[in-house]
Amino acid sequence: MADTMQFDLVAPERNLMSVPVREVRLPGEDGDLSAMPGHAPAIVNLRPGLVTVIDAQGAEAQFAISGGFAEINNDSVSLLAEIGRKREDMTQAVFDEMMRAAQRKKKSAEAKEEAHGAAGVVAAAVKLLADMEALGTHIGLDPNSSTVPD
Structure with a gap:
């Protein structure tokens, strides 16, 4: 199993992030979840909250989203946010x-x-x-x- 998976975070106005990651923590509509390499395929509706991304080097980044959905595969996570901003923005x-x-x-x-x-x-x-x-x-x-x- 690979140590990382591809993560893409897209909001209507721009692509916010596209990097290999170790883990993505998502605010799911039915509860929070983490996606890591090898995760079972799923499509998840997201509620407003913070998305936490841990990149290949272990650095953490956070994004505030107003909702959207994520498509999780064993080697990638694609997140389409209704509105998304870096936490510091x-x-x-x-x-x-x-x-x-x-x-x-x-x-x-x-x-x-x-x-x-x-x-x-x-x-x-x-x-x-x-x-x-x-x-x-x-x-x-x-x-x-x-x-x-x-």
């Missing part, structure tokens, strides 16, 4: 925009549920917003500084 302004996007999704879900009776849509949006708030608190940013006007 997460400012209050960047986090506020992520929070506003989550709040807009919640408002849209409430409108859909009201108009079409789409049960569960609002619950998913509320969970997304709670996960975003937890991410902000975890990295020392204020989840209450950003609101979407009614």
Whole structure:
């Protein structure tokens, strides 16, 4: 078995990272998980949180994501993030925009549920917003500084 696997992290605006890694820690929708070389193939929905990458030399890097999905194979992990930033690039302004996007999704879900009776849509949006708030608190940013006007 190889000591490393290929890791690619892509956000809509750019490719954030493409390197060989020893381990990738992911904030899965159904719980956190680690992918290492030889991991069974899987596609994982991601919740807002921190992705931790340990490269071939053992150096650690973290990325804040607002959600997305990861495709895990025995020799690679490809992660497509809705919004992704290096941990050190997460400012209050960047986090506020992520929070506003989550709040807009919640408002849209409430409108859909009201108009079409789409049960569960609002619950998913509320969970997304709670996960975003937890991410902000975890990295020392204020989840209450950003609101979407009614």
